[in-house]
Amino acid sequence: MYRVTLPDLGAFDVWRDSARTLASHGVRPEDVLWQRGESADLFDAAPPPSGPGAAQVTATKDFLSLAKSVLCHSASEAPGLLYHALYRHQDDPGALGNPADPLTRKLARLQKAVSRDVHKMHAFVRFREVPSSGNRRAFGAWFEPDHLILEKATPFFAKRFGDMDWTIATPQAVARFEDGALTFHPPAPRPDLPEDASEALWSTYFANIFNPARIHLQAMRSEMPLKYWKNLPETRLIPEMLENAEARVAAMRAALPTTAPARAERILERLQPGPVADLPASLGEAQVAAAHCRRCGLCEAATQTVWGDGDPDAGIMIVGEQPGDQEDLAGRPFVGPAGQVLKEAMAQAELGPVWLTNAVKHFKFRTTGKRRIHQAPNRGEIDHCRWWLDLERRFIKPRLTLALGATAAYALTGDASPLRARRGMVETARDGGPVLVTWHPSFTLRQSGQAAVQARAELVEDLTKLRAMQAQT
Amino acid sequence: MPKTLTEKLAILADAAKYDASCASSGTSRRDSTKDGIGSAGGSGICHAYTPDGRCISLLKILMTNFCIFDCAYCINRVSSGVERARFSPEEVVSLTLEFYRRNYIEGLFLSSGIIRSPDDTMADMVRIARMLRQDHGFKGYIHLKTIPEASQELIGEAGLYADRLSVNIELPRDDSTRQLAPQKKPETIRAAMASVRLKRQESRERSHTGKRPARFAPAGQSTQMIVGADAANDRDILSTASRLYSGYKLKRVYYSAFSPIPDSSAALPLIKPPLIREHRLYQADWLLRFYGFDVDEITSPRPTGDLDLEIDPKLAWALANRAHFPVDVNRAGRDMLLRVPGFGTRTVKRILTARRSGALRYGDLIRIGARMNTAKPFVTLPDWSPGALTDTDDLRARFTPAPQQLSLF
Incomplete structure (x- = not known):
């Protein structure tokens, strides 16, 4: 029988050294007695052998970090269970990784209890300011954790409160942080901390952030168990808050609506939007009016109206189908992948400035998981949105128009027949101007291999043709 | 002053x-x-x-x-x-x-x-x-x-x-x-x-210089929707949430039961805050984000487009789609395991890890932390088969609280 005594502070290092030695000598778990602090020696037991034994002892990094946590647990079986796991690990390295293994599960449960205790300490320590001799402010706190977590939990405070000195005293030990150095000391009697004015403000906040209409005591008690309350100044208010809650809610319900303060009417009048003209008188006015368009249902889901962009005096208008995901977010047409293709093709065709716009000005999509998938607008949506396209054309007065894809071709000409036969042809718009029909750049992105190369070449070809037509007009 | x-x-x-x-x-x-x-x-x-x-x-x-x-x-x-x-x-x-x-x-x-x-x-x-x-x-x-x-x-x-x-x-x-x-x-x-x-x-x-x-x-953006102040049903609310997640990559959508306020407006009478509805919406939100459900699936069990207030939305979906069950825990893929009522994301992760060490039995699932009382009609294991339980008519009643007798006083 061997005995290992773990100290109150620095227990992990002692446990690790002893466990490694014992395991290297092949000492079985049931032959080791682990105890904490100095206590009466009930059994006739020897300290572990002084040097390492014959066997090589291995442990994973994960196990060591598990051990560091579990060893904080106040249960007396914790060090023994850990040794058992280490001993078994030498022959059966898979068991620790199996969540259904009873010992692994038990250790996981101990670890969870410790990390919950650590988390609650991070949450529920309440500092009070104490007089300071130097230029750093000083604070002190008293806390009663369930487990031996002071060494594990306090580096958090050192990182967080780097510019102040503080002391956290617990019944097991005391942590002190002075001038950037964290030290641990044996337990001392509970310190008498002076009153702190901020506590009253904190209590005011606590009482007023509470919503009396949604009492949920069970949630409060499970997250902030009663055992912590005695060291939390704000909890003193809880009985009173609860007592008044029902009456406060009843009073809210019973109260008749009051008349609005005098300033309300004045302010709201000032916020009234000015009268809107039935028919916008300029391109700018049309853009403003379109931003609040509700002619079809697309505005509910889309982010915003994407109005045309570019040079309004260029004489050329390029009309696409509708904004895509990126255009919808940015509020500008052709800034996504299809826009990239179009801009490259325009550069290749050496086409100068143009006015870029879409037949439908809101993005239509459906959501699948985390993505928004483009959906083609239907005939009704295109027809509703033609109001804006027609207005845009009235102000831009393009001499030439390029229709990208079937939606734009339909919106401009009223002809919904398939695009393949029409591509590269010049048709006549409803308002009389010439419309050259070509692929939508996103069509070239959807093709693969030779078809993609060809579609792209045809797009460039049509843009070149557009430039030639521009030179003639 | x-x-x-x-x-x-x-x-x-x-x-x-x-x-x-x-x-x-x-x-x-x-x-x-x-x-x-x-x-x-x-x-x-x-x-x-x-x-x-x-x-x-x-x-x-x-x-x-x-x-x-x-x-x-x-x-x-x-x-x-x-x-x-x-x-x-x-x-x-x-x-x-x-x-x-x-x-x-x-x-x-x-x-x-x-x-x-x-x-x-x-x-x-x-x-x-x-x-x-x-x-x-x-x-x-x-x-x-x-x-x-x-x-x-x-x-x-x-x-x-x-x-x-x-x-x-x-x-x-x-x-x-x-x-x-x-x-x-x-x-x-x-x-x-x-x-x-x-x-x-x-x-x-990174810019072209690599800077x-x-x-x-860095913690992203979030938003909040008030529940119960207007006539929107749960499908409206969840569809909007789903669009916000996919469109703007929100970290969270918060649902807030419309709660009495002092000096309320005549335009909006005060109600008892619909806390259960709020809770069900949060559960549905989790199903959208972590369990691979979409809005139509979650809101399909009831024709009104509202969630079942008595049972959670995942259980409601499972009860309405029993053809997918029972699921063989030792063979099913992650997607299907996530749809089993009583299995959370953590349970599923543990199941997948533990399966590498051998077939799982009923007791293993309890140890792993699965809520087997909820899950048992929907799974099969080497030592457990739900038999006719999966398809019994009163399965829903097993999960709902017993009807309370109205107080006479």
Whole structure:
């Protein structure tokens, strides 16, 4: 029988050294007695052998970090269970990784209890300011954790409160942080901390952030168990808050609506939007009016109206189908992948400035998981949105128009027949101007291999043709 | 007579409590080892709980509750007779730091009524965040509510100081917003979220020199929807949420049961806050984000488009789609395991790991932490078969609370 005594502070290092030695000598778990602090020696037991034994002892990094946590647990079986796991690990390295293994599960449960205790300490320590001799402010706190977590939990405070000195005293030990150095000391009697004015403000906040209409005591008690309350100044208010809650809610319900303060009417009048003209008188006015368009249902889901962009005096208008995901977010047409293709093709065709716009000005999509998938607008949506396209054309007065894809071709000409036969042809718009029909750049992105190369070449070809037509007009 | 700091705090905390968000997790890792005060970046910490069961993680206050808007559901609307107050920037900074040093909070959640103009209000809020970060080296968490109509420059600066930015959509349908919050524009709110998303995206892309731009709102953006103030059903609410997640990459959508406010508006009578509905919406939200469900599946069990209040949405889906069950726990893929009532994401992960060490039996699942009382009609194991249980007519009744006899008194 061997005995290992773990100290109150620095227990992990002692446990690790002893466990490694014992395991290297092949000492079985049931032959080791682990105890904490100095206590009466009930059994006739020897300290572990002084040097390492014959066997090589291995442990994973994960196990060591598990051990560091579990060893904080106040249960007396914790060090023994850990040794058992280490001993078994030498022959059966898979068991620790199996969540259904009873010992692994038990250790996981101990670890969870410790990390919950650590988390609650991070949450529920309440500092009070104490007089300071130097230029750093000083604070002190008293806390009663369930487990031996002071060494594990306090580096958090050192990182967080780097510019102040503080002391956290617990019944097991005391942590002190002075001038950037964290030290641990044996337990001392509970310190008498002076009153702190901020506590009253904190209590005011606590009482007023509470919503009396949604009492949920069970949630409060499970997250902030009663055992912590005695060291939390704000909890003193809880009985009173609860007592008044029902009456406060009843009073809210019973109260008749009051008349609005005098300033309300004045302010709201000032916020009234000015009268809107039935028919916008300029391109700018049309853009403003379109931003609040509700002619079809697309505005509910889309982010915003994407109005045309570019040079309004260029004489050329390029009309696409509708904004895509990126255009919808940015509020500008052709800034996504299809826009990239179009801009490259325009550069290749050496086409100068143009006015870029879409037949439908809101993005239509459906959501699948985390993505928004483009959906083609239907005939009704295109027809509703033609109001804006027609207005845009009235102000831009393009001499030439390029229709990208079937939606734009339909919106401009009223002809919904398939695009393949029409591509590269010049048709006549409803308002009389010439419309050259070509692929939508996103069509070239959807093709693969030779078809993609060809579609792209045809797009460039049509843009070149557009430039030639521009030179003639 | 000017109000004392305590009086202001009471008014401006009271005005802020209808915002549900209090998250302080998932931001960039930093601490005060070298300089300054504070740390952030781990999981959030809830420093206290009030009797409403909500946590206090941040100092959640309004800069001012004066507001020029008239939103019927809001305690701070211009037509309300509620008492008004305004913090000076120095007061907010000092409260935040003093609370922080005493370990009361993780940081600041600053919101505000709209005073003078959206830009003026946003500029004041940005100034407070700048003072905390630059003058006081504050490394704790900052959540700023953005004013949708504020200029892009101000939003851009806010994102440099704040961990999280949020704009509340408040109502799930545009027509409700127009009716109850006439000064708000749904399209402007969405455009503000889109711009935050794009700014976050840009801040993660390296420039051609390989230099990384400053982090922009590293903890992302969130929003809140009020439940029960308008006629929207749960399908409307979840569809809107799903669009917000996919479109603007929101970290969270919060659902807030419409709760009685002092001096309520005649336009919106007070109701008992629909807390169970709120809870079911959160469960459904989790199914959307972590369990691979889509809105139509979640809202399909009931023709009204509302969720079943008596049982959770995953169980409701399983009961309505029993053809998919029972599932063989030792063979099913992750997607299907996630659909078993009683199995959470963590349970599924453990099942998948444990399966490598051999077939799982009933007792193993209990040890792993699965809620087998819920799961057993829906799974098969080497030592368990639900037999006819999966298809019994009264299966739903097993999961609902026993009907209560009405009290005679």
